[in-house]
Amino acid sequence: MRKMLKNLEKHQESIKKSIRAIAHAPDLSINFSSGIENTVFENKHVTLPQITSPKQLEFIKGLADSAAFRLKFDVNSYTLNPHIKHEKCLAHLITARCEILGMEQYPGTKKNILVKLLETQKINDDYTQFLYTGLHYYLNNFAIDLSPKTKIFVEQYKEYFEHLKLALNDKEEFLSAAKNLINILPIKKEEKKAQVEVMDSETPIETVSQPPEYIPTEEKSSFNLKTPTLIEGSQINHTSFLDNKILDYKIFTTEFDQEIPAEKLESIEKLKILRDQLSLKTAGIRKEFEQQARKFKQKLMARRFCKWEKMHEEGVIDSTKLAGLISNQKLNNVFKKFKQDSLNDTIITLLIDNSGSMRGNNIATASILADLLSKTLDSLQISIEVLGFTTLDWKGGKSFQKWLGAGTPKDPGRLNGTLHILYKKGFDSWRKSYRNFGLMLKESMLKENIDGEALKWAAERILKRPEKRKILIVISDGAPLDEVTIANNSPDYLSSHLMNIIKRIEKMPLELIAIGIGHKVEKFYKNSISIKNHNHLGEVLFSKLDQVINKFFR
Missing domain, CATH: 3.40.50.410 (von Willebrand factor, type A domain)
Incomplete structure (x- = not known):
């Protein structure tokens, strides 16, 4: 038990140091939680999935390196809403760009990013995956077998991928080229047909807990539709009173x-x-209002990040339980979980x-x-x-x-x-x-x-x-x-x-x-x-x- 805890702590600390070093963010707050499947970014706080196996460790290393590269090369892209289809697609292209630039500077991260990319290809079968893995594929970053759909997609939009390649080192040019590609995709037509709004819990993009996007009824999702967040028309009883x-x-x-x-x-x-x-x-009142806004934000942040549930069998080690663990090695409720409100x-x-x-x-x-x-x-x-x-x-x-x-x-x-x-x-x-x-x-x-x-x-x-x-x-x-x-x-x-x-x-x-x-x-x-x-x-x-x-x- 102690060996397992020691190895877990060792891996977590190594990942934290790596992210902070690459991102040049020594004060970045980083946690691990078993309640999530992908990286969660909240201002200057990062939460990664809990490490549960050697295979999971490799995937989390890929998520961590990707997160570090996003922080290093394009931190502002986190304002994109990952539940609006065209913005989610844009975020995936930006992620690919940051990973490509990062791998050039840190070649040792390439195998971790490869694991992340292969997992992404397994999870998604839509434009977000085509764009993300397609850009990596087009730049010959990995010798992998892409899905037939992705290959067809890259070939169909080869000219646009070439523009992305040429603009890789210019952030604004790349953003413009990315938008040009996304704007010609039939995404908006899909969104107009949407009848159910649900959280796309399978998205591999790093940010979660955002408002849901419109999901077309013909689009398959592993999300449990028995309890959708909102079904169009469900508010008729409310609005009819108006x-x-x-x-x-x-x-x-x-x-x-x-x-x-x-x-x-x-x-x-x-x-x-x-x-x-x-x-x-x-100008005269803005400074005062900015102070009020900061105080308001700090209160909300305190509510978000100061909630821990203790007495769990997995999660982050609860330091208050270490003494009990030493005296009783069979003790297994020594973890606490970061509660995402x-x-x-x-x-x-x-x-x-x-x-x-x-x-x-x-x-x-x-x-x-x-x-x-x-x-x-x-x-x-x-x-x-x-x-x-x-x-x-x-x-x-x-x-x-x-x-x-x-x-x-x-x-x-x-x-x-x-x-x-x-x-x-x-x-x-x-x-x-x-x-x-x-x-x-x-x-x-x-x-x-x-x-x-x-x-x-x-x-x-x-x-x-x-x-x-x-x-x-x-x-x-x-x-x-x-x-x-x-x-x-x-x-x-x-x-x-x-x-x-x-x-x-x-x-x-x-x-x-x-x-x-x-x-x-x-x-x-x-x-x-x-x-x-x-x-x-x-x-x-x-x-x-x-x-x-x-x-x-x-």
Whole structure:
């Protein structure tokens, strides 16, 4: 028993030293866990599978060398979501590139990477494996028998693999070539057909515990589909309660309504300018908000990495049990397991009022907080979606004109076009979306606010998400207001609709929080807080979010 423990410790320490040395990361935290099959990366923490046999040891050495090379050559690639098919494919190509560069510098790691590659070929039979093993094969790194499918794939896309080969030593060029190849694959068509969202637990990519990807129904998976994370349509009973007919709410026309990503509303050049303006405008408060974000992150990290289950027969040696082991060599419950909590199984939606009354400091503060919160959660691999809402026009615009042209029928309902903006989608990374937040500073976009429909829209989106825990946060500075709608319906038409939406959402499986800036939102939202001005928004937002997440783990 003691010999087995001694050898286990020896191998683990050797692997740890190797990773830290290659990655030039002496402070990197590394653990071994029997609860995982592949490498898990969490910020500056790495967890590898537990060593259970000599054969397993060789595979884990391959995982460890691959992880070290990723840290050395492209640590930022861990922000890619391994459960969105095209991003997973991109991550596999990046992994292959890092391994190829690493083997050139450390030839002794080649046999370990070979073991990992052969295991990858056994596990997967899809584009991720074709790309990963195909690139190694094309560069003649290993004399192995590839699967027929992989050989056909490499031959079919030979020109693209040649581009990858030529761009191997230029990170940006390689990334561009990789995206060119992935973009021509029929991946998106597969995703559109998806009907079931499940975790792809067999993926050989290093990062796990992310939101699941859409898996096509015709695609085979070894995941147990008896208990899927989410089946499309399973939320119908929830969202049907938000139906406008049930809520006695009418819309004269939806012809001019828009739901649009922020990057489609402005050119990239203009978004860059607005982003720079946001940085300048919020320079005075950004440092304070960054400190609050760091504290918030530290609390979440503490919840993630300080949970150990003791009294196990395998895992990491529990130092408190060593004395007992010396006196009783038959003692076998001397291990502890690192408990992976399910913090990643959380989706947060931030819904921001983009009405004209938010102009100036209020909208700038909300925007920079959305940016910092997205960046913070992204580093923790927690999904966040940032949405905005306003109207297309002042005083009704085309919708109102259409009503006038129809002879102004009585009780028309909503008479303005809505503009719902996607600043950051739930599966998008912060890096992909960070420029979008500056768009909130575009004053001509900030008009009126129809809160009920925006809240309904945000709730329907989050309820369709697969994550177990759902948090919807609304930031607003006033009650719903659209002049032509109120003037031609009852004065409380929009407010009543908002209250009805809120009552129904509060009964659904999500946490709804509202933060009012200079406006009391308690009369609408049960779980809410009002602040006098924008200066307190960061403190309140991070505090509220911490309370809700903490409640999940009590």
